[in-house]
Amino acid sequence: MLYDLEGKADSVELRDYIRIFQKSWVLIAVFLFLGIGAAAGYSIIQTPKYSSSAKVFVSTSGGSSVSDLQQGNTFTQQRVKTYADLTTTPIVLLPVISELGLDLSSTELANMITASAPLDTTLIEISVTNVDAALSAEIATAVSENLAKAVENIETASNETGAESPVKLTLVQHAEVPQTPVSPNVPLNIALGALVGLALGIGLAVLKEALDNRIRNERDIELISEAPILGGIVFDPKASERPLIVHDDPKSPRAESFRTLRTNLQFLDIGRENRSFVITSSIQGEGKSTTVANLAITLADAGARVLVVDADLRRPKLHEYLGLEGAVGLTDLLIGRAEPSDVIQPWGKGDLFVLPAGKIPPNPSELLGSEALVTLLAEFNRAFDIVLFDSAPLLPVTDAAILARLVGGTIVVCAAGKTHKGQLKGALANLSNVDTPVSGIVITMLPTKGPDAYGYGRYGYSYGYGDTGEPTESSPKVVASRP
Template identity: 85%
Template sequence: MELRDYIRILRKSWVLIAVLLFVGIGAAAGYSILQTPKYSSSAKVFVSTSGGTTASDLQQGNTFTQQRVKTYADLATTPIVLLPVITELGLDVSSSDLAKMITASAPLDTTLIEISVTNVDPTLSAQIATSVSESLTLAVENIETSTSDAANVSPVKLTLVQHAEVPQKPVSPNIPLNIALGGLVGLALGIGLAVLRETLDNRIRNERDVELITDVPILGGIVFDPKASERPLIVHDDPRSPRAESFRTLRTNLQFLDVGRENRSFVITSSIQSEGKSTTAANLAIALSDAGARVLLVDGDLRRPKVHEYLGLEGAVGLTDLLIGRAEPEDVIQPWGKGDLFVLPAGKIPPNPSELLGSDALVNLIGEFNRAFDVVLFDAAPLLPVTDAAILARTVGGTIVVCAAGRTHKNQLKGAFTALGNVDAPISGVVLTMLPTKGPDAYGYGRYGYGYGYGYGDTSVPAATS
């Protein structure tokens, strides 16, 4: 994925990301509040060696001291040091439990040992740190004396140079740090889930998803209309609406498609049902007629015909009657509206739709229609459930594939193109339907010419819409 894909994912899933961000912050804050505050206090011990007056002796002594400091720091958490501390302070803990509270460190290139104690009692932490430092000095003196020369003088001396002070503020929990870490974890989890969800989402969402599947041009986009079932003929019912304008834009793009070719018939189909192919065909036919073209809209869906219902026409006779030779075109083609729009319903549903659509009779009819009309539009059945549309598509001038955003899966659209490719059907382009009007996948009219005129053939300028 590219950077713009991640930006789109963030815009699309910002609610999920924000929720997990606040959940992480809340969890970290709750954890911090439930934790018992702990305090830390430190004491410092200086390690030195005796003997020697020359510079060489002093240098050797300093080197010897630095080498022993690390050993003495490790000695601070051993029972030989801690047991006297437990006795002195009357602690009810074992030496191993006490060692867990103590941290002894020796800064690099120094002869200092810093002893830190963390405890829930600030006073006790200071007392333990001081007591451990004092016990360490005695333990080292006894050890070094027992291994020194006959004079029983320790060559090493430990001096408590900084007593531990009672801390005023706890060192844990670190509420700001915990909240920051919780927020980062929540943010990372939210972004990860958003990317995972987008990766697993196999549906067509926008033009880019189509472009990743095929090089076929996108002829236009139709925005989602929640009232589409109530007013399917939006170009006729509300010609000033933005959705109606998108059909006029589609009309303009179709008029410039393969200019000059003789076969001006197109099949309008889709991968699966309920993608808006029939309403697209009807509205496009009305838009072409409004532009002055002589248009024939043929209901080629011989399984679930819808065109006659949308246009309010009688559908008892139609294409099937022509294909079996029971009627003539002038007997079944019906005019519609005030323009040059004519409609050929599907007629009675036959038992063999595929055979009828693949017959020579249909090829002859298409030739007659191309001579009599400027544009012929066939509304065909979906490509994946049946082969009707593929059979019809190989005999016309072009195929327009309707794809519903948010509904059609990518493999379904691929399957539709594969079905058309298997019969060498010419593909003119893709029309995206049900595009959202808000959000990162929102449809932008500007890409397809909205705002740059209403296509040739219009004689009036529509009123402004909001």
């Protein structure tokens, strides 16, 4: 089943953020706990402070009519704000310092005091914050009493008749000694620390993801190319020890990945006269040659007559993976030194045949673009159901691009976690420059755990196996089309 590229724009941002969280949850958790720890530590080293409040009622005298009372109330509300501001002035604070014997200046004492007047009321609330709970209550009460005296003196002095002040401040709530500190607010500090730590962790995770330019999953490829994703090959830490996983461990998830790739390749083969494919990659080490070898084995197991050609005339590897003699091969055919029947070697029990690269020539690009190869390709297409060419990477040399112009299709191998997005773009651009469309992309080295984990059922059908490791009757069997 070819991967569907339609309808992939919905919920992209949310999905990406969820993926980042899944990948970097350890980093985010570390910063979260660091933020909580920093907030808790800050709260512990802070000296507790206590706050005590007293309330003063402001009233006016004179007049008994309703109109006089309304005017007096309006006058009082207008003056309350002024009296609240008067609380932190030296005229009020200096007597308090003297009475309580405080070793403070009026400015230092003013910094401990806040006075507020609620809207549409004639109350003034005076709060004092200090490290000494009892002292904060004493200061709040003393400030309230001295404010009343100061206002009375000021209003009396400003009265031209010399009569008593019409304004009176009454202490209606004495300050009480607080039992619990108001600072530090440990729950609030920890909540803020957790929020800051979480924000930093998420920010660093997003930044890390933005700076990571490597291909991670099929979505990264979708953003670069519209070519179908034919399949994904899961990562195997022992791949170098057992490159032919389909042959060595047919029940493994990685072997199943190649069978899924085989199934998807069938769709590309429908109606084609030229049933040859060049398999290449952007750079070295992306699993290109092992993909060719394992795919060829699965095709042969499904009943197809397959020819694998090692067209990497710079660093040939196929003969080593398959355990064959590679001294003679494709180069000998291209220069007319040998016939196909002399150098093509059978492999395994099925109809799988291998054409090694032969000796490394000084001019690989010229040989691969020669008329001799065109003639050979036509002969191969007549004799085999599918022909797979293992070619050199696209970015270092032009061999694969030249060969891609001659064959029926091009498959690009991309290694998850290794290939950079720019490298894949460059490789696809090289094919586009020679007017060669990409038949499909195969992702290798996909992780089996984590947010980028690969489930092979996503790209094709699932298979059942008996005790022998061979496909059961319920398993689909793919046979490449014949001319």
